[in-house]
Amino acid sequence: MLKLTSKNLTMKKIYILLLLFIGATLIGCDPMDDIHEQVNDQIDSEGALADKSIVLTEDDYGFLGLSFPNFNSEDDARLLIPDLLSERYPYYGKNSSINVIYDIYDPIRVKLYEVTSQDYSAIGLEEGYFTSSSQVYEALGEIFPQAESGDYVDLQYRTVAEEIPYEINAEDFDLIGEKLGSDYPDAAPSAAQYSNFDRREGRDAYWDNDMILEAINVVLEDNFEDVTNQIYNVSYAIYDGSAGTESMTVQFNGNEYVAFGGTSYQISASDFDEIGSEFAEKFPDPASNAADYSNFDRRDGRDTQWTDAMILEAVDFLLNQQFPNATDGSKFAVTYAVYTGSAGTEVINVVKTDGAYVIDSNASTATITTRNVYAYTNGSWGRPFTLDMEDYEAMGQSYPNFSNEDQALYRIGIYLGMQYPYAEEGDVTAVAYDLYSSGETSTEYVNYIFEDGEFNVVPSTRTASLQFGLNDEGVWVPDNTIRYTLTGNDFATIASALQDKYPDPVSSMLRYNNFDTRSDNGAYWSPDMILEATRIVLNNMAPNAEVGQKYVVTYAVYDGSNTTNSISLIKNEAGEWVINE
Structure with a gap:
């Protein structure tokens, strides 16, 4: 206009x-x-007074010296656009306003965030760590309430250390023989030769528990990064007159791997089948679901939900089945799969007391600091769809990565259609894949949206707009002025607040939806009264407006004829709307 x-x-x-x-x-x-x-x-x-909107063209970006038809940031747009406006509109007058629509380069930026003690407390976790993926998602919702679809967060947090199983193999026994040969000249070569630990006491090749722990340190240090408090259940071959296996649960204490807590036990698929049969009558829906999906459904309010008490009952049954000779005081750390909307695991520490397994209140929960990337899509947080070797092979790749970005984006889009055949229009899927370039492999993130029957890449540019105003010095500056015209609802809001104070002016205003500005009339609205009324509207409409926000409010008046006037306001440091000179 x-x-x-x-x-x-x-x-x-x-x-x-x-x-x-x-x-x-x-x-x-x-x-x-x-x-x-x-x-x-x-x-x-x-010298016209402008109040208009323009869309930048490719030529406009070229005029500003940009190689691509977009800005790298909003700050760049604020800095460069005034030069274009000065060139294109050299004769516009003071207070002219132009809304500029432009494209901005907006690639996925993964924000690093470390969960604080206050964040844990906000969702009731005073102990300061997560025990399930659902708690992570709940915390993300509290930390980032304004998250938008396609946002990513690299989250660092504390969680229960999920036990990692590891089996010592022949190569590991060779390493043990090499590293510990000088300390144990008979036992170490025997282990390397036979790929087992000789457990026959009195033999020169005998391995006691402390020696095995030392060997486990050699193996884990070679195969894993040292993560403080991480737990490993290490199994290994032995010979005690006949071949067999043993296991030892260890934890990294920051310096070395040490023996940890009670006996570790992982509930298997066959265990879930037994639980399904045992509790079919008592918990029919949860039991059937556990057997079908090999996990405990932890979603509140579902017919298939397993509560803490129900899980403890299932664990008690299972351990009594698996360890019938365990005595009172026996401790177990039991790990099991759960479903909270996504797959996860939980750990329960129990001790046998009076023949039954109860929560071990004295158990020290092992927690670790870890990092994972999460994406906000379709109204909730979750892990991105992360490609593994099988996925790459299905897309014709010989290696677990792509070497060409365009090829990756094309093939992944087709592959998603195969993975999500029932996707609905507008569904967004976050994807993580590995890209090999210049001798290095990096993890890349991309969002796809399901449109017109296929998954399309969400472009890395977005459309934005900035409003610019021409100041007293004739310079175009970013202008946050919002132009607003009072409506019938606004006049009703004013009437509700001022009807007792200005009964006749308010009565007239409500009848005609305007301000009578005839000074000799009983319904007269003075400039101060109009300012007071406008403040009421803005405080009602924009109570959280920032300091420095500007409004130009247009309103209907009657001064002998019907017309309009405007008032320019700005929010000051005191939080008040004042005349913007």
Whole structure:
């Protein structure tokens, strides 16, 4: 919209249009679009007051010296766009306003965040760690309440140390023989030769528990990063007159791997089948679900939900089945699969007391600090769909990565259609894949949206807008002014607040939806009264507006005829709306 400042300007426009039309008739080559453009250019040069919106073109970006038709950041847009406006509109007058629509390069940025003690407390975890994936998602919702679809967070947090199983293999026994050969000249070579620990006491090749723990340190240090408090259940071959296996649960204490707690036990798929049979009558829906999916459903309110008490009962049954000779005081750390909307695991520490397994209140829960990337899509947080070797092979890759980004994005889009055949229009899927380039492999993240029956990459550019105003010095500056016209609802809001204070003016205002500005009339609204009324509307409409926010409010008036006036307000440091001079 272009507002002219005088009647003469309107007449001049007519005059110019007439001359151009006559010229076009005589010459017969310029189309009418060119004529309108010439007219508008002439008007723009006459000091008009602008209130308009423009969309930047590829040529505009080129004029600003940009290689691509977008800005790298909003700060760049704020810095560069004024040069374009000064060049294009050199004669616009003070208080002109132009809303500029442009493209901004907005690739996925993974934000690193470390969960604080306050974050844990906010969801009731005073102990300061997560025990399930659902708690992680709940915390993310509290930490990032304004998350938008496609946002990513690299979250660092404390969680229960999930036990990692590891079996010492032949290569590991060779390593033990090499590293411990000087300390145990008979036992170490025997282990390397036979790929087992000789457990026959009195033999030169005998391995006691402390020696085996030392060997486990050698193996784990070679195979894993040292993660403080991480727990491993290490199994290994032995020979005690016949071949067999043993296991030892260890934990990294920050310096070395040491023996840890009670006996570790992982509930297997066959165990879940037994639980399903045992509790089929007592917990029919949860038991059937556990057997079908080999996990405990932990979603609140579901018919298939397993409560803490129910899980403890299932663990008691299972351990009594598996360890019938265990005595009172026997301790177990039991790990099991759960479903909370996504797959996860939990650990329960129990001790046998009076023949039954109860929660071991004295058990020290092992926690570790870990990091995982999460994405916000379709209204909730979750882990990105992360490609593994099978996925790469299914897409024709020989290695667990791509070496060409365009090829990766094309193939992943097709593959998602195979993985999610029932996707609905608008569904967004976050994906993590590995890209090999210049001798290095990096993890890349990309979002896909399901549109018109296929998964399409969400582009790395987005459309944004900034409003610019022309200040007293003739410089275009970013302008946060919001232009607003009072409505009938606004007049009702004013009436509710001021009807007792200004009964006659309010009565007139409600009847005509305007302010009577005739000073000799009983319904008169003075400038101060209008300012007071406008403040009421803004406080009701924008109670959380930031300091420095500007509004130009237009309102209907009656001064002998129906017309409009405007008032410009700005929120000051005291949080009050004042006249913006």
